[in-house]
Amino acid sequence: MSVLLNPTTSSLFGTSALAGDTTESTGSPMVRIEDLCHRYGERTALDGVSFVICPAEIFGLLGPNGSGKTTIFRILSTLMLPSGGRAVISGYDIAHNPSDVRRQIGVVFQASSIDIKLTAAENLRAVGHLYGIKGAALAARVGEMLGRVGLSDRAGERAETFSGGMRRRLELAKGLLHHPSVLLLDEPTTGLDPGARRDLWQYLSILRDQEHVTVLVTTHLMEEAERCDRLAILSQGKLVALGTPTELKQEIGGDVIVLETRQIPESLAEKIFNRFGLPAQVIGGKLRLEKEQGHRFAAEVVEAFPGEIESISVSKPNLEDVFIHRTGHRFWTEEDAQAGDRAIRASANRKGSHKG
Numbered sequence: 258m259s260v261l262l263n264p265t266t267s268s269l270f271g272t273s274a275l276a277g278d279t280t281e282s283t284g285s286p287m288v289r290i291e292d293l294c295h296r297y298g299e300r301t302a303l304d305g306v307s308f309v310i311c312p313a314e315i316f317g318l319l320g321p322n323g324s325g326k327t328t329i330f331r332i333l334s335t336l337m338l339p340s341g342g343r344a345v346i347s348g349y350d351i352a353h354n355p356s357d358v359r360r361q362i363g364v365v366f367q368a369s370s371i372d373i374k375l376t377a378a379e380n381l382r383a384v385g386h387l388y389g390i391k392g393a394a395l396a397a398r399v400g401e402m403l404g405r406v407g408l409s410d411r412a413g414e415r416a417e418t419f420s421g422g423m424r425r426r427l428e429l430a431k432g433l434l435h436h437p438s439v440l441l442l443d444e445p446t447t448g449l450d451p452g453a454r455r456d457l458w459q460y461l462s463i464l465r466d467q468e469h470v471t472v473l474v475t476t477h478l479m480e481e482a483e484r485c486d487r488l489a490i491l492s493q494g495k496l497v498a499l500g501t502p503t504e505l506k507q508e509i510g511g512d513v514i515v516l517e518t519r520q521i522p523e524s525l526a527e528k529i530f531n532r533f534g535l536p537a538q539v540i541g542g543k544l545r546l547e548k549e550q551g552h553r554f555a556a557e558v559v560e561a562f563p564g565e566i567e568s569i570s571v572s573k574p575n576l577e578d579v580f581i582h583r584t585g586h587r588f589w590t591e592e593d594a595q596a597g598d599r600a601i602r603a604s605a606n607r608k609g610s611h612k613g
């Protein structure tokens with residue numbers, strides 16, 4: 258069962274948390290990434306990625322496995338240096354001022370960092386000591402954070418008795434204990450039930466709205482990406498799209514139509530192009546088209562090719578469609594896509610034999 262996080266407790270972050278941080282007060286980016294590149298040996302993990310994250314926004318890094326999200330996360334959390342390019346947080350360069358960066362960021366890793374043999378309060382006190390917070394200030398802060406993440410009544414219990422959602426909230430409390438202005442979370446809802454996921458996202462919104470914390474979340478889940486204020490979509494180490502979820506979906510400028518046929522999909526794609534001048538992608542054996550007023554087109558295409566279309570669906574574009582639109586392959590099966598799944602566009606450079 259999920260526990261509602263407490264949004265009403267007084268401010269987590271005193272004004273001192275951001276004092277002197279001119280980037281926040283002037284509205285300049287809190288995070289700036291410029292032409293970031295990284296190689297692991299021969300493998301290119303990041304290939305010239307650039308974007309900025311504004312103060313108090315929830316920014317999502319969305320991409321399939323292997324797209325480079327964790328590599329960016331590791332670089333921003335100062336765990337490793339990039340092979341090329343720059344990353345700056347709150348005005349501090351991660352390569353030149355890593356300890357200043359560390360004071361600005363709270364980090365929640367995918368892998369658990371809590372000590373399950375310690376109580377919730379002991380886990381937080383240990384973090385406080387690392388940051389030099391002591392005595393009454395530490396006790397107050399620990400109590401405040403436990404309240405904020407709904408764990409006050411479990412403060413004295415060992416973390417090994419906690420559910421996955423409770424442990425994740427304790428992780429979050431650890432990441433926020435030292436008043437960071439930027440919170441970095443790597444796939445934070447992995448392993449959580451739907452209720453615990455909702456709670457976590459609700460809490461991130463509270464952090465943004467009430468405490469003006471800037472949040473970076475990596476995710477491969479579309480429904481989580483939809484909750485972000487803005488998104489960077491990555492594929493194979495490259496930035497393929499950047500914007501609000503609504504802006505990104507609007508770029509498709511129509512409906513998404515998916516057709517199934519028993520015939521060779523590429524040949525139906527060609528026929529559709531010749532008849533309607535509309536390029537189709539063949540993905541996973543299905544034809545995918547983008548068209549305004551898709552329901553009308555659906556009727557026309559079924560009529561134009563009687564008996565050839567097995568099924569047809571028309572839907573509004575989602576973020577996966579944005580990914581397909583930009584990359585020409587599916588989100589979940591990049592390897593399949595590379596290996597065999599020909600994502601063809603009945604391309605405009607084909608000599609136009611269509612009848613319009």
Ligand code: ADP
Pocket residue numbers: 297300301302320321322323324325326327328329
């Ligand atoms: P994501 O978090 O989106 O799944 P990663 O940043 O983990 O992507 O990985 C990007 C690419 O870098 C992948 O091809 C991955 O196999 C490779 N990679 C990641 N970590 C290492 C490593 N420690 N050594 C070698 N290759 C790595």
